[in-house]
Amino acid sequence: MMIAYGKEESQPITEVFDDPEIKCLDKLNQKLEGGTNKMKNPYPRDGLSWATWIIARLGGWSGYKSQRPQGPITLKNGLDQFNTMFKVWMLLN
Numbered sequence: 001m002m003i004a005y006g007k008e009e010s011q012p013i014t015e016v017f018d019d020p021e022i023k024c025l026d027k028l029n030q031k032l033e034g035g036t037n038k039m040k041n042p043y044p045r046d047g048l049s050w051a052t053w054i055i056a057r058l059g060g061w062s063g064y065k066s067q068r069p070q071g072p073i074t075l076k077n078g079l080d081q082f083n084t085m086f087k088v089w090m091l092l093n
Contacts, residue, residue: 012048013047013050022051024082024085025050025054028054028082029053034063038065039063039064055079059073060077
């Protein structure tokens with residue numbers, strides 16, 4: 001995910017996440033995106049960079065390109081958050 005972030009042509013998301021996880025990421029993306037263009041996920045939905053943006057936001061990254069990029073600890077924290085949210089999401093669906 002560290003390598004994928006910031007690249008338009010990244011690894012396909014389906015190589016890392018399965019369909020239910022992608023649906024959960026899509027719902028989270030809707031909640032994490034802000035009202036301005038600067039706070040929108042700028043990456044194509046079928047790439048790993050799209051998911052990395054969401055995971056980084058869950059880990060506490062601000063989402064602004066003017067801020068420094070997320071690091072491995074932020075991504076690890078975001079993945080932990082995502083895994084917990086995904087388990088709950090699966091129980092509710």
